Amino acid sequence: MAQSQDFSWNAGTICGAPIKVSYYVFMMYGFQIYQIVRGQGSASGSVLLFSILVATGVQAILLITVLCHEFGHGNMARYLGGQIDHILLWVFGGICFHTRPPSNRDNAKILRNDFLVVAAGPSTHFLQAPLWGCLMFLVFFLNSSFLWMPFLNQMDPWEEFLNVLNPLAGIDYGYISSHATWGSWLSRLLWILVQEGVQMNVGSGEVGLLAAVVHLATDTGYAIWQSRSSCAFL
Secondary structure, rough: HHHHHHHHHEEEOOEEEEEEEEEEHHHHHHHHHHHHHHHHHOOOOHHHHHHHHHHHHHHHHHHHHHHHHHHHHHHHHOOOOOOOEEEEOOOOEEEEEEEEOOOOOOOOHHHHHHHHHHHHHHHHHHHOOOOHHHHHHOOOOOOOOOOOOHHHHHHHHHHHHHHHHHHHHHOOOHHHHOOOOHHHHHHHHHHHHHHHHHHHHHHHHHHHHHHHHHHHHHHHHEEEEEEEEHHHOO
């Protein structure tokens, strides 16, 4: 809580919720750019610029994904009668600071509401992932119609599959240096970023739902233990 108040930048307000970005996010991004410049200092200007744009795009997609995720938590809390105090975006994800309904004293209802709030965040990825998938389909369509990305036509099906699984590992810097046209250059950048968007949301949804189940199991176990302890004391 102290970091969100004292070591963050007020990015503004979205849907009535103040958004803050930890300074560590900017520090980590700066370190990434430093690593790129240091590792590719002898590369051509186009390769260096391409690498910086990829890192910047991935960082932007990550922040947008996390922000939507945190609004899932916050909007569910609002629906149940609470309020969003603010949302903090930081290096390892985000935190939505929200309140509970002040009049709720039923332990079973509190447990259910907590689970709904926790599960609402990962549930947003079931919407985000298909949206990124539609963008990927659009990129394929444009390639087949206008041949924006000739490098896709040079891949066999197995190479295309591996490229989708790990788009950053499939960057061909030799191709970028030798094919300096803006169409092929920007289309490859777009292809990498839309794949990152799909992967990020699919992975975040799976991990988030697992965390929600663990949270429910932990809270349920604690509630059972507390009730048994109260009966034993009585």
